[in-house]
Each structure stands twice: as structure tokens, then as C-alpha cells.
Amino acid sequence: MLRGLASSPPAGFRRVCACAPLRWASSRPSLPPPTPPTPPTLLERRPDAWMRVYMELSKSRLSALVVMTTAAGYTMGAAPPDPYVAAATLGGTFLCAASANSFNQLLESPRDAAMNRTARRPLPSGRITPQHAAAWASAAGATGVGTLLVGTNPLTAALGLSTLGMYTLLYTPMKPLSPWNTWVGAVVGAIPPVMGWTAAGGALLTPEAASLFGALFLWQIPHFLALAWMYRADYAQGGYQMVPLTDPTGERTASLCLQYSLYLALLPPACWSAGVSSCMFAVESLGFNGLLLFAAWRFKRNHARGQAHARRLFLASLAYLPIFFACLLLHQERPPPPPPAVTRRPLGVEHLSEAGLLYEEGRNQLREKGRELCLHEHVVHTADDEAAATRACPVVLGKTSSKAASELIESAAGNVTIERSAVH
Secondary structure (H helix, E strand, C coil): CHHHHHHCCCCCEEEEECCEEEEEEECCCCCCCCCCCCCCCHHHCCHHHHHHHHHHHCCHHHHHHHHHHHHHHHHHHCCCCCHHHHHHHHHHHHHHHHHHHHHHHHHCHHHHHCCCCCCCCCCCCCCCCHHHHHHHHHHHHHHHHHHHHHHCCHHHHHHHHHHHHHHHHHHHHHCCCCCCHHHHHHHHHCHHHHHHHHHCCCCCCCHHHHHHHHHHHHHHHHHHHHHHHHCHHHHHHHCCCCHHHHCCCCHHHHHHHHHHHHHHHCHHHHHHHCCCECHHHHHHHHHHHHHHHHHHHHHHHHHHHCCHHHHHHHHHHHHHHHHHHHHHHHCECCCCCCCCCCCCCCCCCHHHHHHHHHHHHHHHHHHHHHHHHCHHHHHHHHCCCHHHHHHHCHHHHCHHHHHHHHHHHHHHHHHHHHHHHHHC
């Protein structure tokens, strides 16, 4: 009976081979294997959809961070800020950064496809073609440099073009070749705040420009090394040459993070000594530099226990940058250069200069209020004998001299009251 069952094919099946009576194949038509859905072309997308693709291709958050540093440099140099020049500076810088990031993704698309962190980017995922990406990057770069040239000055436009060229032609090709790409990228990333300074009329070879460049250069080393340690497996899979990939224990990576955090802590005192800021910038920097150093020190001590401390250092570096620039702008000491003369101004924006004047007035009031609340500034600027004020300063001698400082303030205030009474 079993043999008879084996010789009769079940319903809907046919015998494949006579020598193999137990092998059956379905006589029903087989369905073709499913094909993955092809992403819609750019022309088929709604405007909001392809705009999201462009912004993702441009790394909009990174470009916004670049614009923030440029705004700090411009604000440091412009008094009062010119809204037209400010808009041209920030808009042109954003387009240059968007172009550089787009060219970067265009060149790194095959490597991005091999990394989990970047496989869903527009080019590896097929949401945009290389031709579209190249057209967008070229248009953004040309528009950005042109905006800087027309709206600011040739020096700022040249800096923007050099940033775009170095990022695309030097930094990006260097990433799979040498771990030194991090330092080359730090040079490129330190130029935008200098662009803001020169757009406001500042000279290139000045202590202010050097301070802005040094701050961004030093900050990027612990920031990106911590990021590279967190994603070292992905970088290895993509074929990039990063410091953590040649440092299995993490000792060198953590040491470099701590080393450059120390260098960064020395920058505020250097700004004070160069006349860029008041001494209170150096004093206040003890707080935010101390937090960054603590995070780097924790990473140095616990680098072999996972990536939690690297992540804390990375997050601390993100919080560090806006605090640094806010304090630097608040305590800026050297008078800013006059704003550049702009001959071409669109109609209807003359009234916007009032906004710049209001901003400058508000910043000056904030600085004066801070000096009123600051014991050190009050003593130094009020006392007749500056040497005595320095001896009584609690910043120099600690909390034990607070009483002497208070007495000195009261004495100086009494002298001012007596002098005013004599005049009246």
C-alpha cells in the first residue's frame, strides 16, 4: 500500500523524475521572487520630501553648528551688527558647509553603505542619485561663495572657498589613508569663526582671530576622538584610519582627549593676557573648563570599561562650545573694528540697522550689569589704588580677603560720594 501511495502524485503535484518517486514538484505556476521596492526618483517627491533629503545630505545639524561658530565670530567683530551683512555671512557659510558635507557624502557613499551608522544616508539608501547630489553640492557651494563675496568682502569669500576645497579635496580623501585626518579636519573646522570675524571687518592676523581659530581647533580633538572611540567598529568596517583603530586599549585616545582639554583650558588666560577679554573670562572658564577636564579625566581612567565615559565626554564637549563663546562675547575687552561699508543694500532693509543698535545696547547693559555683580571687576574699576585692589581681590587671594575687599569697596564708594558732594 505504501508503494502505491508513493507512485501516485498528490493532487496539484507532478513527478519530477522517475528514478526519484518521492520527489514531487508543484504543478501550480510558481510566483517570481519579490523584488525590493525602488525608491522614488527626486522628481516624484513632494517638495518637503526632497528638501529633507537635501538637508540630510548637507548634514544640517553639523552645518548649523558651523553657522553658530560663525555667528560668534561675527558678533565679536561687529558693533553694532549689520543685519544685511550678518544674513549674508550666516547664509553663505551655511551653504558652503552644506556643499562640503554633500561632496563628502558623495565621495564616501561606498564606505557609508558598509557602516551601520551611515547606511541609511540618502546616497547609500538610494533616495537620491549621485548626479542629483553633485548638482546640489555644486549649486550650494557656488551660491554660498557668491553670497559671501557680494554680501561681505573678498577675504571672507576666499576663506569660505578654501574651507570648501580643503574639506572636499584634502580632508575627505585623507580619512581612509591616515589618522592625521582628524587634525586636518580640525584646521578646516576652525576657519568658520574667523570668517565671521573678517566679515565684520576684522583683520585676519589679530589676537581675536587667533583666539577664535585656536578655540575651535583645540575643541575638535577631544570632541571627535570621543566620537571615533564610540563608533570605532563602524569606522573599521568602513575602512577609515582613525586614532582609536590603531589604539586597541584606548590609552592613546583618552590621553589625547585629556591633553587637548588641558590646552583648551589655557586659552581663556591667553585671551586675557592678549587683551581680547577681561580677566573674568579666565575666572569663569575655571567652571566650564573644569567640567570638560573632569569628563576627559574620567574617560582616561575608565577608557577600557566601555564607551559610557567617551559618550559623557562627547556630550560635555557639545555643551562646552556655546558656553565658551557666550562668556567670551560677554567679557570681550578689545574694542571691535568698525563695520565694513556696504554699497549694495536691498531696498527696504534700512530700518533693520535699528535692530543691530538695540542688540549692541543690550549687550553693553548686560556686561555692565555683570561687572556690577562681580566683586573682582568692582574692586579693580572702583579703587584708586589698583595695587591695593589687587591685594584685596578674592580671586587672587581666596575667600579670606573678601572682608578686605568689601571694606575697600565701601571706602571707594564713600570717596566718590564725598567728591560728588563737594562738586555740588
